[in-house]
Amino acid sequence: MxxxxxxxxxxxxxxxxxxxxxxxxxxxxxxxxxxxxxxxxxxxxxxxxxxxxxxxxxxxHLQLLFVPAGVGVVAYLSLLRADAVPIGVALVASWLAGLLTVGALVSLLGRRA
Incomplete structure (x- = not known):
């Protein structure tokens, strides 16, 4: 191991x-x-x-690997609060881009099969 x-x-x-x-x-x-x-x-x-x-x-034990990220979010909460709108827009835009990419790939691969 x-x-x-x-x-x-x-x-x-x-x-x-x-x-x-x-x-x-x-x-x-x-x-x-x-x-x-x-x-x-x-x-x-x-x-x-x-x-x-x-x-x-x-x-x-994957959940333990998220603890440092959670601590970082709490530690920089005031900074994140100050830039909440750009961060929120970036999160929604990246989610939408990922969703559209996966949808396009599924559609493309569905046509091949």
Whole structure:
């Protein structure tokens, strides 16, 4: 299981290094997830592989990973309150953009099938 955790952290590190070297405007962990996806597609680990077991443990305790984000929101509540309208507009616009993108993809893929 330790090997699986090291593999997850190594993919995140590779993603961060790629972003630092290229200046790609995407967070390093996102690039690391793409790297992890590529590795998992290439290697096809079994259900008892370390990466699969570690990811299962992390998913079981996913709610704990939201605690730092919640603390950050509470810590900056006065700043968020001051900019509530632009933040609200950005949230609604990004939600709508995501909804339209998913709808377009479902429509496109539905026509193919």
């Amino acid at each position: 330790l090997g699986g955790l090291i593999a997850l952290l190594a993919c995140q590190l590779v993603g961060q290094v790629v972003v630092d070297l290229t200046g790609f405007p995407v967070p390093g962990p996102v690039v690391g997830m793409v790297v992890l996806f590529a590795v998992l597609q290439w290697r096809r680990p079994s259900d008892d592989a370390g990466v699969v077991r570690v990811s299962g443990v992390l998913l079981r």
